[in-house]
Structures are given as structure tokens and as C-alpha cells.
Amino acid sequence: MKKIILSVLLLTVVCFDKQVLAQDGKALFQQNCASCHAVGKDLTGPKLAGIEERVPDKKLLYAWIRNNQAVLATGNKYFTDLYNQWNKTAMNLFPNLTDEEIAAMITYVNTEAAKATAKPAPGDTSAATQAQQSDNSLLFGILTLILAIIVLVLMQVNSNLKRLSDEKDGIPSYEPVPFYRNKAYIALFAVILFIVGGYYTIQGAIGLGRSKDYQPEQPIYYSHKVHAGTNQINCLYCHGGAQEGKHANIPSLNTCMNCHMAINEYAGEKLYREDGTEVNGTEEIQKLYSYTGWDPDQKKYVNEPKPIEWVKIHNLPDHVYFNHAQHVNAGKVACQTCHGEVQEMGEVYQFTDLSMGWCVNCHRETKVQFTDNKFYSIYEKFHNDLKNGSMDSVTVESIGGTECQKCHY
Template sequence: MRNFSSDFRRLIRSLTVVSAITLSSVGVIFGQAVPADTSKTATPAAAGAAAPTGDATAGEALWTANCVSCHALNKRVLGPALAGVNQKYNDEAYLIKWIKNSPAMIAAGDKRAVAIYEEYNKAAMSVFPQFSDDDVKNILAYIQVEGDKKAAAPAATDAGAAASTESGGISDFMLIGLIAVVIIAFLVILVLNRVIGTLERLLLKTDSKVLLEEEEELEGETKDRFAVVKKLAKNKKFVFFVVLAGVITLASFGWMGLWNTGIQTGYQPVQPIKFSHQLHAGTNQIQCQYCHSGAWKSKNASIPSLNVCMNCHKYVQATEKYDGEISPEINKIYSALDYNPETQKYGENPRPIEWVRIHNLPDLAYFNHSQHVKVAGIDCQKCHGPIQTMEEVYQYSPLTMKWCINCHKETEVKYQDNAYYDKVIAAHDKIKKGEKVTAAVLGGLECGKCHY
């Protein structure tokens, strides 16, 4: 107890020293505080900016519906960045003419139009005959307003930082709060010091025999508990029951583990690209065979190559969801292909995407996708579940032998107007007539019967 008291007193002395240093520091800082000069933080307005004549609110809807797939405000996508286009050309009539029908201006030999056409790899801008002059003015007004916002944001940040640096002082409220905290700390230290002294006196007056008796009682109880355990260990019937229950429990868990070996229902690995089937197959209603073309004509459904992705994502970049920037997941496709979206050219260092396989049958099982998809006409959802609702794909079905056999027992064969079963039906007709039927008639000469 005396050692504890000494340690606690040392702690109190340390706290006292720290508090004194804190008070001194506060005084120094308060003495050096300089009031901020807010007159220097104002950001001057951009000079010479062309005032938009349209409605920026109406222009936002037109911009989102017609422009974001090819343009961003502050970054080149398929077309140039459009922030500041009003100041650059300072000719509203020319911009209206260009936006509504740029190919006509290029064909007419307009120098600025031809220069832009050449700079962007001769990628002609779409024609918008549905736009009125007011529609184009609204779009230009939206570009002006949003471009000014994005340009003003860094300036505002710098001004805020400068104001913070120039102020450098401490408010009266902060100073009073610090002083109050230090005073309260001193009071707490004094009270704790009195409490420690009182506890020391009380403990010294306590009879040590009471503590010894309590320790003996606790030791006695511990011995009694071990005695009960030893008594149960000598009971053969109790030991037999415990061993039997343990064997049954372990056997049950072992049987369930063996029965579920290789079953991966619900398996959902993390893929290198967050590809959403819900977006592509659900919202956009893209057919499964567009990407997995092998399911229609071969054993394997096949993983689509990246050139299939680029059929759409060379133009679809989801910039409207990332403040004009290309989606980070689409950028992963560009990176794998060594593709530069600004120049629309491919490099010489492409690499494959390392997708993680989800549905995996053992080598002893033969499964043919075309037999089920093309011949039987079974929907992909029969085995893969509601794939059109999955943000991340997971294994929906157990894919066990029992599951497949039950499906084969329940599924009705649709042989009418099905060329695959024509030979089978013809063979049955021959059998009914008593004619000879060979294995070749039933498709025994097909390579896949032996080689797969």
C-alpha cells in the first residue's frame, strides 16, 4: 500500500508540472495572437467571362441525357473538356451551329471545325437536329455555371487555408475553457490526495487475521470443488455416458462434414472487377448469350473476352456518376487492355483479367451447356438462380448428383419440332415396325460420344 501511495504521489506531481507548462503555453500563444485580415481572403471574379443567356437548370437535363457519354466539364473523354468553352469561342451563334450539326461545318471547310475534327482522331460529333437554339443556349449556360463552380472550388479552399493561417490566434472562449480545465485538474488532484491518505489509515487499522480467514475459506471451497470433480470421475456410469455422448456428437459432425464435402452453395468470391449482373442482365436486359456465347454452341459457357466489353465501354464510361471521371471499374478494363481513352489507341502490353471461377464441377462429371440451353431450351436461371438480380454472382444451386437426377426426373422433354430428337423418334418408329436399329442410327458415330 505504501508503494502504491508513493507511485500515486509521483503521478500527482507530474500532472502538476504538466498543468503549469500548459498554462504558460496558453499565455504565450494568447500574447502572440494576431487577428485575421479578412479583406485578403476574397476571391476576385473572373474577368471577361461570357454571360450565359440560357437557363442552366433546363440545360442540366439536356446535358445529362445527350452529352455526358462523350464529354466531361474538366476532363477530356471522347470529346474535349467543355468548361470555359463560352470564353474560348466567345461566339454563341457559332457554338449553336456547331452543336446542332458539326459534320456540316466540317464538310463546308470551317477552319476551327476541321481543326477539332483532326485533333480528336476524326471522331465526328453526333448531329442533334432535335435541339432548338434555346436548347443549345440552356446547355451552354449549364456548362458556364458548373465550370465556374469547379474552378472556384480550389480557389475557395486556398482562401480558407490562408485565412486559417493568418488568424493564428485563440478565441476568448478557448482560453477560458483551457484555464477552467487546468483549475479543475488541480482540484481533482487535491481531492484524490486526501482520499488516498484516508484509505491508508483505514487499511492500517484493519485486523490482518480477517484477511487470513477469508483466504483459508476460499482455499477450502476450491478443494471442495475439485473433490466433486474427482468423485464424478470415479463414477463409471457417468464416465461412460460422457464418452458415448462425445462419440455421437463427433460422429454427427463428421458425417455432416463428409456429406457436404465439395458442395459450395452460396460461394461468392471477390472478383477483380465489380461486374454487376443486376445492371447488365437486369436493368439493361442484355441477353446472357451476348457475353457467354459458348452456352449456345459448346460444352462450356465461356468467359467473355475484353473485346466484348469494349463493344459498349469504348463509349459508355459512366462519367455522369463520377463527376466527369471515368468509372474506376471501367478503367480496370482499359488498364488490362493497355488502352488510352483519350487517344483511343491500344498499347503493346495487354494482360488478361484473372476472374475467379464460381461454378466448378468435378472432372468425373460431364456437363454440356448447349445440350441444356439449345436442345432442352432451359433458362440460365434454372441452374444459376435469379442472376439478373445479383450485384455479385454467387453459386445458387448445390450442383450435386442428387440435384441433377431430381431435375432430370421432373423435366419434361420437348421433342416436338426439335431437330435433335428427330433421329430418336425415327429410331422408335423403326423399332415399332420391327426394323433393325444400330448404334449409328442413335448417334453412335458422333465424336462427342467418346471424346470430350
């Protein structure tokens, strides 16, 4: 019975091993890589899709991820060219990552790259069906349940056969205890319930108040892909507060009308919502006119304007202090680091969970740009250490970026 139970537990672990590994790889990627890299697009660093094809030597690749400076010192041509191509921007060091953790991240990257390659054209309603077919988690769960039932039946059959054998040999037999009253079964069930329930309880508690991937439908379909991507409108044109103040601010209707007084029709590529339905861009511009009171025929405002009730997406707890200007202006942090590739988004969604762990990890690994940055001129010691070679870089943590009172006071 012990062998059978162990076999069932082992089978369950194997069935869900890929899913757990993928989750770990995604979490590790978000913590260590997402601030500079994306799977399919170049950000601060190069895209990671196809990394194993570009660097087939696994040992060399792992060594680069842990300590890129040590690999560059060996004179490796590929990585030296890559370093020069990206303006000699040094990658963060990750000496504590294990082989298993790096392998999990690469597996996640390969999985996401395969999804992007197989992604159908916008509006193709077969996407959800294909994704559902590729997810075998439900199948594994059903098979595990069926096997567990078979094991229980076989155990009962074994018990009955043993009783018949004992009767034939004249050995007195006792009425078997029903499985629902068997202490061993009850204890095993309680342990499994405790482990599974505890796991989901912890995951749920960790996720409280977080809104990763939150993507509400807005009053007007505003496509960042069209504005920031196709038309190359700088983020700070609409969100000027991000450079000068604590909040990035939502642009006023006047900001929108600076362009849309003249642009009253949409003639770009087709727009689609996440569910695949097509969006009429010209109608969305007309919605803007209804809020501003602008008459495109008379070329003047004819009605009183009314505010657009945009749905807030990114939100931090009240006890957390975050200043956009300090990150964008002083820290030179790209918008995509926290908000993802907004220039590729139709309706914006929350790219990361904005958790404390995610922020602290970024502060631990992000290198401060001291060169030509007056904000850091007061750190004379670090400037001297960089000049004499006793330090090769300074992270946000080095200047107190992980102290509690920096964000909580």
C-alpha cells in the first residue's frame, strides 16, 4: 500500500512539474530580467528569444548571466561584439542564480517566444481555442484523479483477496475497516489537504491587492500602439508630470485636442480589442469630441466640456511613497521598465505586480548612472571609488535605495 501511495504522489508531482517550473521561471524572469529585457523586443538590453540558438554553449551562457564582466575579460567575440553593440552598457551581475533557476527562466523565455510565433492575426477567434488545447493542466488533473480512484479500488480488491486467502487457509479474518474510517487514509487525506490548501492560501495572500495584467475597458479606446508606437509621440508629451513631479498625471482634454482639432478621422491599420472585436478609430475620435464639446464642422467648441472618467490601472497602497520624477529624471529609468512595452499595447494593462519584492530587487540590481547626472554629485566617495577602480559600478542599494524609510515614512 505504501508503494502504491508513493507512486501516486510521484506521478502527481511529475504531472504538474512543468507547470510549476514555468511559474518559477516567469517569477524569476520578472524579478531578474524584466527591468531590462523582453522576450520578443529590444528594450534596455537585447531581446531574449532565441538566446540558446545564439549561444549554444550552455556553460558559457550560464557564466555570462552570472558574471558578464568575467566572460568579457576572456575576450569572447560574440559577447564582446554584443557589449559594444549596446554602447558598452554592463549587465547586472547575478552570482547567486543556480543552474536550475537559469534553466527555468530560459524555459519560460522559449515558451513565451513560441507563443508569440504561433500568435494568430488580430481578430482570429481561434486563438483562445488553441491556447486551451495547448494547456494540458486540466488533463493531467483528471488523469491523476482517475489513477487515484483506480488505486483505491485495487487496494480494496487486494484486501478482499487477502481475506479470501486467509479463509481458505483457516486463518481467522476480520471485517476490513471501510476506507472512510481507516486512520491511515484519513491521515493521508488530511496531509494532502493541508499541503494543497496551504499552498493556495499562501498564493492568494501574497496576491492580495495586486493587479498584474489588469486591463479595464476605458470610456474611449486609446491605443498607445498608435500614438506612442506608430506616431512616435513621446510619453512625456502626455504624461509631463512623470519628469517633474510625483505623479505621471492623466493628460488634459486640451492635450488631446492639440492634435485632434485637425485629425478627425482614423486611417491607420485596423484596431482590435483583446476579445478580437474590431474598433472603429474614427468613432473613438468622435467620442473625444463629445467630451470636449468640439464641433469638427464649425471648427469651434459648441458645448460645455465634461471630464472623461478614465479607469485607473496602476495603483500603489497608501502607505507607499513613489515619485515618478526621481525615477524618470534622476534615475533615468525608462517607462517600459515598470509599464512594459506600452508602445505595443492597444489598451494598456498592468505589466508587473508592482510588489515590494519586485521594487526592492530592482533597487538591488539597477546600476546608478553617475555620469553627467547632477543628482548624484553629492556622493563624492562613490565618484572617487569609481575613478580609482575600487568599485566598478554603484547600485541603488549602495545609496540607500533599500532602506525602509525611503518608501515608507
